[in-house]
Amino acid sequence: MREFDCDVLVVGGGINGTGIARDLAGRGWRVTLCEQDDLASHTSSAATKLIHGGLRYLEHYEFSLVRKALQEREVLMRSAPHIIRPLRFVMPHDPSMRPAWMIRAGLFLYDHLAKREVLPGSTSVNLHGHELGQCLQPHLGRAFVYSDAWVDDARLVVLAALDAQSRGASIHTRTRCVAAQRSAQGWDVTLQPRGGAARQIRARALVNAAGPWTESFLRSEARASHGEMLASRSLRLIKGSHIVVARRFEHDHAYLFQNPDKRIIFAIPYEGDFTLIGTTDVELHGEPRSARIDAQETQYLCEQASRYFKRPVHPTEVVWSYSGVRPLLDDASGDPSAVTRDYLLEPNTEAAPLLSIWGGKITTFRKLAEEAAEQVGHMLGDARSAWTERAVLPGGDFSDWIGPAQRPDTDFDRFLVEAHKRYPWMAESPLRRMARSYGSRIDQVLAQSAPGMGAEVAPGLYEAELDYLQRTEWATGADDVLWRRSKLGLHYTAQQRDDVAGWMDNKDTQTRKVA
Incomplete structure (x- = not known):
């Protein structure tokens, strides 16, 4: 045998x-x-990019799932503090959606179904005169605030x-x-x-x-x-689509908006200059590879966000969109949003x-x-x-830089200070991006001086990093680098994206010739 x-x-x-x-x-x-x-x-690269218990799943009585997810939030934060960070969510109260007592009860459960050591509990705020209310419609006077976490999913x-x-x-x-x-x-x-x-x-x-x-x-x-x-x-394939627009607010909180159809959407600070809005729930009957956002989904996300934002969101403002297919176990539920x-x-x-x-x-x-x-x-x-x-995921152990771990959120801030000291030649923005991406493995990517990084193929993206991504992280094409290993594609012009593609294609050709 x-x-x-x-x-x-x-x-x-x-x-x-x-x-x-x-x-x-x-x-x-x-x-x-x-x-x-x-x-x-x-x-796995087309999610809303949240580490969360799933507040709305409580309405479907999925207490076991919510508790399991809540227990994992801080476990994951400690395992990868460079790519996972706390995020506070603001839920403006619309009495026509869900009564305040129901929201308070749900948030009480959300706070207490699992132990929390890092994430603060829920509270309420008066939106009038508060920075959290400045971007919202003036009739929204009250909001609930709770905690989850953000992750770079890819x-x-x-x-x-x-x-x-x-x-x-x-x-x-x-x-x-x-x-x-x-x-x-x-x-x-x-x-x-x-x-x-x-x-x-x-x-x-x-x-x-x-x-x-x-x-x-x-x-x-x-x-x-x-x-x-x-x-x-059998699986039910549910398409979830997201849109990205110019930044709608200056603070670092995210929003959860309740819709008349009993669904919710999120509006999340994204890549510094943008706001990510999503998601939809649409049954998909075709090949998962072909999933793309359609005009109806875009219109839906814009309309629902505009019900809350003071400045309406228009489809013409969408700078990027993406769709993912959730492979959900078919439980015979009629509503895609209610599938477990x-x-x-x-x-x-x-x-x-x-x-x-x-x-x-x-x-x-x-x-x-x-x-x-x-x-x-x-x-x-x-x-x-x-x-x-x-256990800690690669790049998540900062002990050689800052000593013993304390809190995952403040640990990253201390690590970033040390990275600035070690690489003073690197500008703030690209160094922060690389610290977030690679954590303590940043030494495998960065050289001690700018000349050691090779040519700057696109703003903030050097040959040394592209070499690392090809050699170590299985990247072979521009999309791997620009849209999964990073989101630099969102910040670059079409010409700059082409420059990265040309470099990757040329390097791939050279590699195949050597092989």
């Missing part, structure tokens, strides 16, 4: 797949992960993949699993790299973390040993172990990964200890 190439093959390079690969590798399993596109190419995926790799996992991007044949002994898998020859590997177990493609993978690429049906459940955001892990041991991941949200990725790793261990007959709850 042919030797196994790995213990576990993970299909899918979104937040769940990379999180599971990381957890399994940290337990000593030999892990291979394949992703058909770039890391976080789809759902970078979170990259950090999980980097940690998995550092613990022995093999990460293959732009590599599709085109066939996975199951037998009693294991999985015989065909991996197809983009532009390369197919590769055969053998795995003891398979984890299906393909996100929007979880169901279709079981119906097409995964082949059963004796013809049994591998897909026992909880996840289900489905083990199948009819032959070689198979674990399918149904649903999930970015806030609970670590807990999901921990539970998945435990189930894989049981299926392989070797349960191994959990370890991620107190």
Whole structure:
């Protein structure tokens, strides 16, 4: 019998797949992960970018999900204080939406369902004469303020993949699993790299973390040993779209707006100069890759935001938009907004172990990964200890710069002060961006002087950083750099984006010639 190439093959390079690969590798399993596109190419880079309990889920009585998510907020903040930070939310009170007593009750639960050490509790404010009310319609006199957190979602995926790799996992991007044949002994898998020859590997177990493609993978690429049906459940694909407009307010809080259709939207400070508004909930019946915002969604977001903002938001003001597809477990709910955001892990041991991941949200990725790793261990007959709850993601350990950790929010501020001392030649804005992106790994990106960084390909983006992203973070094209590893594409002109694309294409050509 042919030797196994790995213990576990993970299909899918979104937040769940990379999180599971990381957890399994940290337990000593030999892990291979394949992703058909770039890391976080789809759902995991198209979120509202929040680490949150989901205040509105309380209305659907999903107390277990909310509590689980609330418990994870500060765990994640401590694991990655460079890319996750506290964020206060302002909910203007509109008596025609929900009564004040209901909101107060919901916020009381939100404050007390899980322990908080860093995030402050909820309060109320008089908007008249307050900076939080300056951008709002004058009839809005009262608001409730509560806490959650903000995350750079695509970078979170990259950090999980980097940690998995550092613990022995093999990460293959732009590599599709085109066939996975199951037998009693294991999985015989065909991996197809983009532009390369197919590769055969053998795995003891398979984890299906393909996100929007979880169901279709079981119906097409995964082949059963004796013809049994591998897909026992269905997904509902819900498109969520966001728009980005010029900054609507000067302070650092975000807004939660209640809509007449009982949905909510967020308006969040974004990339310094912008406001991010979203999201929608629209059933998708086509291919997830084709998901794009449509005119109706744009109009909806503008209209709902304009009900609250003093200065209306018009579709012509949208400078960027994006859409993601949430793979939600089909619970027969008629309203897409009411479909559960909880996840289900489905083990199948009819032959070689198979674990399918149904649903999930970015806030609970670590807990999901921990539970998945435990189930894989049981299926392989070797349960191994959990370890991620107190672990730090790459770049999140500032101790060599500032000493022992205290609070994740103030720790980052102290780290940034030290980074300014170490790299005085770097301007404030690009240094802050790089400190946020790379944390304590910034030394792997920055040189001791400007000449050591190479040419400035676009404002604040040097050859040294592009080299690092190609060499270390699996970036191969301009979109990987401009829209996932960073959001510099939002700040650059079309010509500057083309300059980055030209540099990446030229470097890729040189690399292939050397190979």
